[in-house]
Amino acid sequence: MKYDVIIVGAGPSGIFTALELVRQNSNKKVLMIEQGRSIDRRYCPKEKTKKCVSCKPYCHITTGFSGAGAFSDGKLSLSYEVGGDLPNLIGADKAQELIEYTDKIYLEFGADKKVEGLENTEAVKEIRKKAIEAGLKLVDCPIRHLGTEKAQEIYLKIQKYLLDSGIEIKFDTVVEDIIIEEKTAKGVRISDSETKKNKEDLYADTIVVSTGRKGADWLKDMCIKHDISHCAGTVDIGVRVEIRNEIMEKVNNVLYESKLIGYPAPFKNKVRTFCQNPGGFVSQENYDNNLAIVNGHSYKERKSDNTNLAILSSHNFSEPFNQPIEYGKKVAELVNMLGNGRILVQRYGDILDGKRTWQKELDQINIKHTLPDAVAGDLTSAIPYRPMVNILNFIKAMNVVVPGFAGMETLLYGPEIKFYSNKINLNEKFDTNIKGLHCLGDSSGWTRGLMMASLMGVRMGKILES
Numbered sequence: 513m514k515y516d517v518i519i520v521g522a523g524p525s526g527i528f529t530a531l532e533l534v535r536q537n538s539n540k541k542v543l544m545i546e547q548g549r550s551i552d553r554r555y556c557p558k559e560k561t562k563k564c565v566s567c568k569p570y571c572h573i574t575t576g577f578s579g580a581g582a583f584s585d586g587k588l589s590l591s592y593e594v595g596g597d598l599p600n601l602i603g604a605d606k607a608q609e610l611i612e613y614t615d616k617i618y619l620e621f622g623a624d625k626k627v628e629g630l631e632n633t634e635a636v637k638e639i640r641k642k643a644i645e646a647g648l649k650l651v652d653c654p655i656r657h658l659g660t661e662k663a664q665e666i667y668l669k670i671q672k673y674l675l676d677s678g679i680e681i682k683f684d685t686v687v688e689d690i691i692i693e694e695k696t697a698k699g700v701r702i703s704d705s706e707t708k709k710n711k712e713d714l715y716a717d718t719i720v721v722s723t724g725r726k727g728a729d730w731l732k733d734m735c736i737k738h739d740i741s742h743c744a745g746t747v748d749i750g751v752r753v754e755i756r757n758e759i760m761e762k763v764n765n766v767l768y769e770s771k772l773i774g775y776p777a778p779f780k781n782k783v784r785t786f787c788q789n790p791g792g793f794v795s796q797e798n799y800d801n802n803l804a805i806v807n808g809h810s811y812k813e814r815k816s817d818n819t820n821l822a823i824l825s826s827h828n829f830s831e832p833f834n835q836p837i838e839y840g841k842k843v844a845e846l847v848n849m850l851g852n853g854r855i856l857v858q859r860y861g862d863i864l865d866g867k868r869t870w871q872k873e874l875d876q877i878n879i880k881h882t883l884p885d886a887v888a889g890d891l892t893s894a895i896p897y898r899p900m901v902n903i904l905n906f907i908k909a910m911n912v913v914v915p916g917f918a919g920m921e922t923l924l925y926g927p928e929i930k931f932y933s934n935k936i937n938l939n940e941k942f943d944t945n946i947k948g949l950h951c952l953g954d955s956s957g958w959t960r961g962l963m964m965a966s967l968m969g970v971r972m973g974k975i976l977e978s
């Protein structure tokens with residue numbers, strides 16, 4: 513079977529490639545291949561079981577049409593300064609122009625018209641003053657919040673639109689290998705996701721790989737096997753913090769999401785807040801290698817009494833070791849081991865007191881934690897000294913901006929690790945060193961969020977049709 517374009521992975525970057533081809537009235541024969549289910553069949557059993565049951569062969573939170581976007585908080589960051597390094601590749605002005613174009617597409621499919629973080633300039637000034645006092649940079653970033661339940665509705669509409677427009681999508685199908693001959697991409701080898709049976713080779717002139725954080729490890733293996741030019745990127749090691757809404761009220765109301773960056777002493781690594789969810793819920797995602805990773809999201813309607821956000825510490829390696837994904841995996845394995853395969857949670861005060869947290873102590877505090885199957889324990893025994901010190905010193909700085917942030921009962925969940933650390937060497941047309949092979953989104957190492965991944969797809973669609 514021969515196609516013009518095969519898109520591997522139906523996350524936002526893959527979806528928006530197909531969507532833009534349709535919008536450009538392309539005659540190309542396009543196939544999308546997705547390891548998981550169609551969005552209408554995606555379901556996390558935890559809704560019923562209340563506990564993560566580690567779904568096999570894959571986690572429904574990260575896998576299926578719309579990728580990690582479906583169960584995400586659906587916060588579209590509307591500034592080129594947020595969401596990855598793509599502006600370094602295509603230019604800041606181009607990136608901002610594409611954000612506006614892509615945002616309009618989300619609006620056409622029903623995104624909320626309200627943009628957070630545009631008003632309250634006096635209140636923003638106050639927050640910035642405190643950030644400066646604390647040695648932190650406040651990044652201006654308007655946010656369009658889809659909300660978890662609305663994000664699913666929007667992606668369902670996009671799925672229907674693509675299918676109605678003649679885009680072929682093979683669900684429950686995994687791409688095992690890319691067929692490359694003489695430095696030219698020829699096609700892909702597929703099989704059933706669940707059984708790994710029914711292997712088949714499919715051919716196309718253009719292969720677009722958009723496999724997300726979930727597929728970053730697989731793509732790294734492909735790079736090694738087929739000599740696809742790549743380099744080691746940054747690994748982000750961190751925790752998810754959960755506190756009462758009362759503490760975060762001002763920042764939540766004024767900015768919705770505070771994007772703060774610092775370089776705390778003594779190591780001066782970049783440490784930042786990420787993915788803030790007012791009234792949100794802490795969540796768990798599972799990777800193929802059985803790693804349990806913490807995350808967070810929030811609904812548009814259903815709200816908790818807490819706010820959660822990630823604090824991520826960025827690390828690079830050079831020599832003799834330059835395998836950031838492997839490093840992140842080892843840290844996650846250690847934290848998972850101490851949690852007996854579950855997410856660990858510890859009170860900030862217990863870390864300062866040099867002790868683990870016990871389950872009964874979680875029941876004594878004001879915060880009713882929103883990840884009930886997390887297990888109380890000791891993160892400091894598993895997270896390496898450097899990222900741990902970075903996180904603790906950043907929390908102290910955050911306390912200047914948000915008094916009470918470094919409260920004794922503030923909860924820290926781990927591990928929160930971002931596996932986008934293999935970076936594919938691309939030019940501004942997203943060409944790799946292999947003819948006909950393009951890489952997009954989080955798996956390419958150039959994006960870290962919904963908007964950047966989506967706009968990378970839009971630009972890919974435009975390039976393919978030009």
Ligand SMILES: Cc1cc2nc3c(=O)[nH]c(=O)nc-3n(C[C@H](O)[C@H](O)[C@H](O)COP(=O)(O)OP(=O)(O)OC[C@H]3O[C@@H](n4cnc5c(N)ncnc54)[C@H](O)[C@@H]3O)c2cc1C
Binds near residue numbers: 576685723725962
């Ligand atoms: C709980 C949660 C909350 C989040 N909240 C936000 C937020 O509020 N704002 C924000 O900007 N970002 C958020 N993110 C991150 C955001 O979802 C991702 O940055 C974005 O989805 C990346 O898009 P992508 O297309 O690169 O990859 P993905 O969305 O990860 O999609 C990749 C797809 O490829 C498929 N795939 C992988 N390997 C293969 C293979 N070999 N064969 C076939 N298919 C394959 C996967 O099943 C998946 O569906 C959140 C993520 C999570 C998990």
